Amino acid sequence: MQLKDKLDLGFIKDKAQLIRKIVFFVLRFIIVAGIAYVLFYVSSFLRIFHNSPFIPTSVMTMLLTIMLVISTFACTSELIKSLYMAEDNQVLVTYPISANRIFLSKIIVFYLYEVYKNFTFSLPIFIAYGMISPVNWFFYIWVFISFFVVSMIPVVLGVVLSIPGFFITRFFAHYQILKIIVFIAILSGFIYLLVRLILLIPAEINILHYWGPIKVLLSDVTNVFQNYFKAVYYVVIMVVGKYDITMKYTYLNNEVWLVLLCLVGILAALFMAAYFLARFIFVKMTSTSFEYEKRFRLKALLNRRLPTFLSFVRKEIRLLFRTGQFTANFIATYISIPLFILLINQIFSSMDLYPNGQFAVQAFNILIIMLPLLASNSTIATIYSKEGRTAYMKRTKPVEIVFPLFAKLIPNIVFSVASLLASLYIFNAHMHYLSSNIILLAVALVLIQVGHILFCALLDLMNPQNEQYATAGEQISNPNEIKATVFAFITSFLVALITLGLLVEEQFMPYQSFNYAFLKILLLSAAFFGVAIYMFVAKIKAYYYDRIN
Amino acid sequence: MKKSVILIISTLSLVAIILIGLLFQRAEVYNETIYVQKVVCTSIRIGDDYYDTFWNERSQRYLVENPEEPEKEAPLLFIDQLTIDVIYEIQPMDASTQTVTFSTNSDVSIASIEEATGRIVFYKPGIATFTITANDNNNESAKLKIRTKTLDG
Numbered sequence: 001m002q003l004k005d006k007l008d009l010g011f012i013k014d015k016a017q018l019i020r021k022i023v024f025f026v027l028r029f030i031i032v033a034g035i036a037y038v039l040f041y042v043s044s045f046l047r048i049f050h051n052s053p054f055i056p057t058s059v060m061t062m063l064l065t066i067m068l069v070i071s072t073f074a075c076t077s078e079l080i081k082s083l084y085m086a087e088d089n090q091v092l093v094t095y096p097i098s099a100n101r102i103f104l105s106k107i108i109v110f111y112l113y114e115v116y117k118n119f120t121f122s123l124p125i126f127i128a129y130g131m132i133s134p135v136n137w138f139f140y141i142w143v144f145i146s147f148f149v150v151s152m153i154p155v156v157l158g159v160v161l162s163i164p165g166f167f168i169t170r171f172f173a174h175y176q177i178l179k180i181i182v183f184i185a186i187l188s189g190f191i192y193l194l195v196r197l198i199l200l201i202p203a204e205i206n207i208l209h210y211w212g213p214i215k216v217l218l219s220d221v222t223n224v225f226q227n228y229f230k231a232v233y234y235v236v237i238m239v240v241g242k243y244d245i246t247m248k249y250t251y252l253n254n255e256v257w258l259v260l261l262c263l264v265g266i267l268a269a270l271f272m273a274a275y276f277l278a279r280f281i282f283v284k285m286t287s288t289s290f291e292y293e294k295r296f297r298l299k300a301l302l303n304r305r306l307p308t309f310l311s312f313v314r315k316e317i318r319l320l321f322r323t324g325q326f327t328a329n330f331i332a333t334y335i336s337i338p339l340f341i342l343l344i345n346q347i348f349s350s351m352d353l354y355p356n357g358q359f360a361v362q363a364f365n366i367l368i369i370m371l372p373l374l375a376s377n378s379t380i381a382t383i384y385s386k387e388g389r390t391a392y393m394k395r396t397k398p399v400e401i402v403f404p405l406f407a408k409l410i411p412n413i414v415f416s417v418a419s420l421l422a423s424l425y426i427f428n429a430h431m432h433y434l435s436s437n438i439i440l441l442a443v444a445l446v447l448i449q450v451g452h453i454l455f456c457a458l459l460d461l462m463n464p465q466n467e468q469y470a471t472a473g474e475q476i477s478n479p480n481e482i483k484a485t486v487f488a489f490i491t492s493f494l495v496a497l498i499t500l501g502l503l504v505e506e507q508f509m510p511y512q513s514f515n516y517a518f519l520k521i522l523l524l525s526a527a528f529f530g531v532a533i534y535m536f537v538a539k540i541k542a543y544y545y546d547r548i549n
Numbered sequence: 550m551k552k553s554v555i556l557i558i559s560t561l562s563l564v565a566i567i568l569i570g571l572l573f574q575r576a577e578v579y580n581e582t583i584y585v586q587k588v589v590c591t592s593i594r595i596g597d598d599y600y601d602t603f604w605n606e607r608s609q610r611y612l613v614e615n616p617e618e619p620e621k622e623a624p625l626l627f628i629d630q631l632t633i634d635v636i637y638e639i640q641p642m643d644a645s646t647q648t649v650t651f652s653t654n655s656d657v658s659i660a661s662i663e664e665a666t667g668r669i670v671f672y673k674p675g676i677a678t679f680t681i682t683a684n685d686n687n688n689e690s691a692k693l694k695i696r697t698k699t700l701d702g
Contacts, residue, residue: 051636053666360573372558
């Protein structure tokens with residue numbers, strides 16, 4: 001039952017859907033393995049590791065370490081929520097089975113999900129490694145079996161780490177201010193380090209000249225992983241076999257059996273130790289959850305009358321910050337775009353390019369600013385539907401419907417425009433445009449961004465999915481979201497291509513004075529925005545008023 | 550934002566940076582040729598284990614270093630088909646042509662080396678010397694001497 005919740009196994013009953021899923025799974029497997037094989041082949045051809053055409057085991061140690069660290073973090077965070085804070089716990093304990101079984105079933109679900117994830121990503125990479133290395137046929141059987149053991153590692157570590165994780169989460173839940181301060185401090189520290197790292201990029205990049213040091217650095221890094229992550233190295237030799245002194249792989253020799261037994265033993269011991277403690281917390285949380293429920297402090301507030309639109313905007317901002325979801329999206333998109341622009345411009349500014357290269361860099365910057373921004377607008381295409389059945393409350397309010405509908409878009413418009421302007425500021429710090437040119441470009445891109453937000457909102461208005469969200473929750477595959485993403489890609493590429501065309505036509509160089517290319521871009525953007533706002537208002541009228549009448 | 554979108558954007562950026570760098574970078578960057586001035590044998594690899602080498606002035610060869618006694622040669626334990634990879638470095642590191650050729654003048658019944666990959670195979674215990682020669686400068690080479698013996702000496 002829980003597996004169905006996590007993996008959406010509805011396709012098993014439908015034969016056509018089952019075949020489609022299997023075909024997609026196999027295709028994905030082949031694509032990942034193919035990409036990995038090409039990368040290994042290129043590394044081998046260019047003799048990246050130790051000037052040798054052979055891929056050493058240390059490379060796999062590095063890859064597996066990174067994958068295990070990411071999986072362990074993901075498992076820990078998910079397990080904290082699923083084991084101790086999930087709302088379904090209180091329903092599950094009413095079933096005629098023991099709390100122990102519920103607890104174990106939750107962990108098994110995580111384990112099966114981890115197996116699924118590994119079979120779609122990590123395993124194809126190992127298969128590709130096998131194809132490029134002198135492994136024998138046994139590897140292709142053994143690798144499948146061994147990944148059932150490898151998948152246990154992040155889950156067991158996740159169960160162990162979820163115990164302190166739970167106490168930390170609870171501590172921060174009680175001290176919200178402290179949580180915000182710590183969060184901002186970590187985020188600021190991370191951004192600061194990232195910026196410092198990006199600024200370390202040398203002023204002159206010549207890949208051919210730096211090729212030697214890059215190869216040495218890469219070889220050294222993989223060796224660091226092999227020397228300092230011995231545990232993972234042993235897991236790798238358990239999976240791919242041990243390179244013996246005749247440079248052939250040996251499987252299931254005494255050393256591998258020892259590694260396998262040690263691994264299973266350590267995981268079992270860790271799991272048992274964590275099991276008793278975590279189970280105790282789990283049972284306590286499910287049976288006495290009310291103790292931890294938030295106690296609201298009631299405070300009388302004077303009801304202040306605000307202008308209608310402002311009231312709705314205030315409500316939206318409150319709703320937004322009540323859940324952590326927006327924060328994650330905010331970081332993933334709005335903060336990362338300016339950082340990414342800094343990175344690519346730092347790389348480009350260290351290249352000595354011909355004029356055609358300068359045009360390409362400018363157009364590419366616009367593409368990279370617009371693509372993630374517009375793609376993140378796909379969430380706007382679900383914004384009204386996510387309200388579920390409560391969405392109809394909007395109709396009951398004695399105000400123009402455009403107020404609540406538009407107010408819902410305001411936070412995204414404000415944050416995305418701020419991110420856009422920050423990105424353009426960084427872009428201009430490298431390009432040194434004249435102010436009139438950069439202002440025209442900024443206004444043009446803001447108009448495209450806001451116009452795209454309105455188009456995405458329109459998709460949701462015209463094809464609402466409220467019922468699906470009300471019944472199936474957030475996990476549905478929303479057609480509007482897919483359309484919005486495709487539209488984002490088309491728009492970004494068109495904007496970048498048109499900009500490139502206009503820049504080439506006007507032969508614009510960054511240091512030049514006012515240029516008509518930017519005026520033309522602005523006019524096109526204004527037309528796009530005009531159409532968006534006209535359609536937004538017209539469709540609201542059609543879908544909310546005309547339908548009622 | 551969906552993971553697939555992030556992946557597409559990252560791949561696109563990487564490809565664009567490489568393409569712009571290769572297509573539009575001023576040609577002067579590629580015109581300068583830097584020749585190999587020295588070939589250094591840094592270590593050898595047997596299985597997944599690395600063994601350092603050191604420069605021996607007297608024999609004018611690189612020798613396998615004893616991990617417990619630095620600057621002292623260590624013989625390798627012979628087993629049939631003992632396979633060794635040679636790890637080397639080119640100096641200066643930004644030399645235009647970084648490729649080398651491997652060769653040996655030793656008795657082929659003792660050991661052989663693959664010309665392109667530098668993979669050595671020992672067939673019987675003994676001493677063999679291998680040469681790593683820079684492809685752009687035949688005068689620059691490094692010699693590596695490896696001694697193998699059985700347990701009973």
